[in-house]
Amino acid sequence: MAATEVTETPAPVVAPDAGKRRSLTGYVLILPAAVWLGLFFVVPFYSLLANSLFDPNGSVLTGYKVTYHFANFWHALSDYHGPLLRSLWYAGVATAICLVIGYVLAYAIAMKAGRWKNVLLVLVVAPFFTSFLLRTLSWKLILGDNGWVVNTLQAVHVLGSNGRLLATPVAVIAGITYNFLPFMVLPIYASLEKVDGRLIEAAGDLYASPIRAFGKVTLPLSMPGVVGGTLLTFIPAAGDYINAALLGSPNQRMVGNVIQDLFTTTGDYAAAGALSVILMVIILALVVFYVRKSGTEELL
Amino acid sequence: MSPEQPARRSAPTRRGVLKGVGAGAFAAASLGVLPLFSTPDRTQNPNTCTTRDLSNVDHSLDVSNWPIYIDQDTKKRQSTMTDFEKRYGINVTYNEDVNDNVEFFGKVVNQLGSCQTTKRDLFVLTDWMAARMIKMGWIQKHDPGSVPNLDKNLLSSLRHVNWDPKREYSAPWQSGFAGIAYNKKLVKQEVRTVDELLTRSDLRGRVTLLAEMPDTMGLVLLSDGKDPSSFSNSDFEQGVEKVKKARDSGQIRAFTGNEYVNDLLAGNVLACFAWSGDVASYSNIEFVVPEEGMMIWSDNMLIPNLAAHKANAEKWINYYYEPAVAAQLAAYVNYVCPVEGAQQAMEKIDKSLVDNPLIFPTPDYLKQTHSFMGMTEPQVRLFEGEFNDVAGA
Numbered sequence: 001m002a003a004t005e006v007t008e009t010p011a012p013v014v015a016p017d018a019g020k021r022r023s024l025t026g027y028v029l030i031l032p033a034a035v036w037l038g039l040f041f042v043v044p045f046y047s048l049l050a051n052s053l054f055d056p057n058g059s060v061l062t063g064y065k066v067t068y069h070f071a072n073f074w075h076a077l078s079d080y081h082g083p084l085l086r087s088l089w090y091a092g093v094a095t096a097i098c099l100v101i102g103y104v105l106a107y108a109i110a111m112k113a114g115r116w117k118n119v120l121l122v123l124v125v126a127p128f129f130t131s132f133l134l135r136t137l138s139w140k141l142i143l144g145d146n147g148w149v150v151n152t153l154q155a156v157h158v159l160g161s162n163g164r165l166l167a168t169p170v171a172v173i174a175g176i177t178y179n180f181l182p183f184m185v186l187p188i189y190a191s192l193e194k195v196d197g198r199l200i201e202a203a204g205d206l207y208a209s210p211i212r213a214f215g216k217v218t219l220p221l222s223m224p225g226v227v228g229g230t231l232l233t234f235i236p237a238a239g240d241y242i243n244a245a246l247l248g249s250p251n252q253r254m255v256g257n258v259i260q261d262l263f264t265t266t267g268d269y270a271a272a273g274a275l276s277v278i279l280m281v282i283i284l285a286l287v288v289f290y291v292r293k294s295g296t297e298e299l300l
Numbered sequence: 301m302s303p304e305q306p307a308r309r310s311a312p313t314r315r316g317v318l319k320g321v322g323a324g325a326f327a328a329a330s331l332g333v334l335p336l337f338s339t340p341d342r343t344q345n346p347n348t349c350t351t352r353d354l355s356n357v358d359h360s361l362d363v364s365n366w367p368i369y370i371d372q373d374t375k376k377r378q379s380t381m382t383d384f385e386k387r388y389g390i391n392v393t394y395n396e397d398v399n400d401n402v403e404f405f406g407k408v409v410n411q412l413g414s415c416q417t418t419k420r421d422l423f424v425l426t427d428w429m430a431a432r433m434i435k436m437g438w439i440q441k442h443d444p445g446s447v448p449n450l451d452k453n454l455l456s457s458l459r460h461v462n463w464d465p466k467r468e469y470s471a472p473w474q475s476g477f478a479g480i481a482y483n484k485k486l487v488k489q490e491v492r493t494v495d496e497l498l499t500r501s502d503l504r505g506r507v508t509l510l511a512e513m514p515d516t517m518g519l520v521l522l523s524d525g526k527d528p529s530s531f532s533n534s535d536f537e538q539g540v541e542k543v544k545k546a547r548d549s550g551q552i553r554a555f556t557g558n559e560y561v562n563d564l565l566a567g568n569v570l571a572c573f574a575w576s577g578d579v580a581s582y583s584n585i586e587f588v589v590p591e592e593g594m595m596i597w598s599d600n601m602l603i604p605n606l607a608a609h610k611a612n613a614e615k616w617i618n619y620y621y622e623p624a625v626a627a628q629l630a631a632y633v634n635y636v637c638p639v640e641g642a643q644q645a646m647e648k649i650d651k652s653l654v655d656n657p658l659i660f661p662t663p664d665y666l667k668q669t670h671s672f673m674g675m676t677e678p679q680v681r682l683f684e685g686e687f688n689d690v691a692g693a
Contacts, residue, residue: 046330050337059677060409061436063341066334079689145506145568164505166568167553249505249553250691265402266685269339 051273060267072274080258080275087255091237094176098233102184110192124185136175136246143171167249175243180236184229191225227294231287238283255279342413344437346605349415355611360391364423366599367396371632380625390612400557401429412438417606422613424473428514430600431463431674440603441468446614449621453640457666458598463674471617472598474635477669478515479594481574483564484586491571493591494523498546506570508563511555513687514672516573518595522670528595529673536683544690555691576658577635587658589668596669598638630659
């Protein structure tokens with residue numbers, strides 16, 4: 001970037017000046033991103049942090065003051081560890097299912113689809129043309145108690161005669177899996193696409209069975225996609241509340257639902273802020289741990 | 301964590317110490333700026349937070365109401381709103397932007413709390429939220445003598461609410477009951493009590509309650525023999541415990557807003573707490589007054605501070621308290637009509653509705669109804685919080 005700047009201004013410039021301009025260019029170029037991050041990440045983040053340290057005796061109407069009330073964290077944890085753990089559990093299961101389905105799908109598209117590749121990719125992305133909310137609501141219709149899915153499952157005795165799918169963990173995890181699948185497929189596809197076919201051929205030439213070639217060549221080369229995909233799926237899934245609200249019942253309440261209620265209905269900003277910060281810290285810790293591990297052989 | 305970094309090494313390096321000091325200073329500065337994010341006290345005084353009334357110059361009126369809550373123009377009859385516009389030469393901007401008390405509160409809290417205009421002259425909110433706003437000083441009194449029809453025609457049972465004892469700030473738009481409804485086609489045995497709803501095994505997993513705390517908890521308090529207009533914290537906790545038990549046993553499927561109607565019709569839900577007006581018009585659905593009694597609530601017209609057309613808003617309130625107008629409105633919305641004399645006026649509009657107790661309750665019918673107490677701010681927090689820990693989804 002800096003180099004082009006210099007070549008574009010062929011007029012003789014005094015050396016120190018050029019150096020100054022070069023360094024300024026960098027700052028100017030970073031400005032839009034910095035302003036964006038400052039406005040939409042740093043400020044809200046500090047606001048959230050402030051919320052978590054509010055005096056819990058305040059209220060929306062009479063005002064909240066920051067009193068560095070660190071006990072908020074403890075209260076939030078002891079009151080809401082249930083939904084918190086449930087969120088991590090649901091998100092983890094959904095991510096695992098997404099990984100299995102997503103890897104197979106991405107592999108098929110990248111390696112075996114031939115001329116159908118683009119069509120299949122469009123099909124993966126196609127659900128995004130409809131709103132997230134509408135798609136989740138339509139699952140509510142599909143999985144309805146008197147819908148054909150439940151009736152069929154009851155007929156073949158997978159579900160008891162009084163069994164149901166809606167308002168169960170199955171429905172919530174299925175909803176999360178469905179909604180976040182493309183976020184898993186696309187990064188894995190992108191890494192598989194880049195795998196050099198000649199390497200797999202070479203593995204075969206060296207008497208590796210197809211399975212061994214996959215384990216030694218394809219899988220390691222696709223790891224960046226797997227890591228990216230799991231992060232893109234797990235992080236939003238852990239904070240998701242739409243699926244639990246629409247497809248679950250109060251027994252499937254996730255931490256996102258709790259935070260939403262605390263902020264809106266109850267107006268308990270202190271607990272809501274503390275819980276949000278706790279969720280962020282947990283996810284951050286998990287991600288750091290995961291990314292560190294995934295850099296080594298241990299993950300395989 | 302950074303300040304500990306130097307200590308980890310055997311001898312702290314200069315760079316390590318500097319890093320630690322820097323990180324410490326950053327953390328301290330970060331904590332230092334947090335008080336900037338404190339939220340202000342939002343109490344206002346309607347006597348000082350005022351503006352000039354433009355009603356005489358600018359013949360318009362901005363109203364915010366709930367969806368499907370007013371009659372429409374048809375070929376046979378013009379709507380009450382069109383009639384109002386013609387009669388007074390006032391141009392009404394009618395917005396259906398109140399979907400939820402809490403959500404609407406979020407829309408206006410910053411303006412009303414800092415004495416800025418909401419650009420609305422009148423909006424309609426349920427009792428407990430109306431009580432809250434009046435207490436915060438966000439709502440203006442009616443000018444004396446400006447709403448004679450309200451003073452004359454308001455149903456006597458709605459006249460004395462403890463949060464607005466003389467109805468100086470509020471005027472019910474419509475009222476309604478919260479009781480039990482069930483799907484007649486799918487449920488063989490009538491659901492008569494709240495306890496049956498919360499425990500009967502043939503309803504397991506097919507029951508919804510209302511997310512609106514006062515309605516659900518009011519009905520539960522009644523089932524425990526408590527008075528929803530005056531109860532103690534421990535009464536409330538006992539009620540919440542009852543709901544929690546039903547939830548944990550898998551009896552309750554969800555806590556909902558109006559959307560329960562679709563699930564009830566589709567058979568996903570067999571029985572539920574319901575609002576009278578929602579289910580009055582479906583033949584498959586039976587509305588039941590629980591044996592221990594049911595809840596009555598009102599949605600109230602309120603004129604916020606800095607409303608630019610206050611006199612026009614008062615004309616609107618007064619207009620909707622004419623019996624003939626109220627009857628026409630009630631015939632469309634099917635909720636409880638708060639206007640005395642509308643029942644007689646209904647004879648001319650729709651005879652079949654005259655004797656419907658869900659629209660024109662008799663004094664005997666009203667005896668079974670109870671209203672929820674006006675809550676103080678700490679009570680709102682406490683009760684909403686306890687309820688949401690069980691009901692939130």
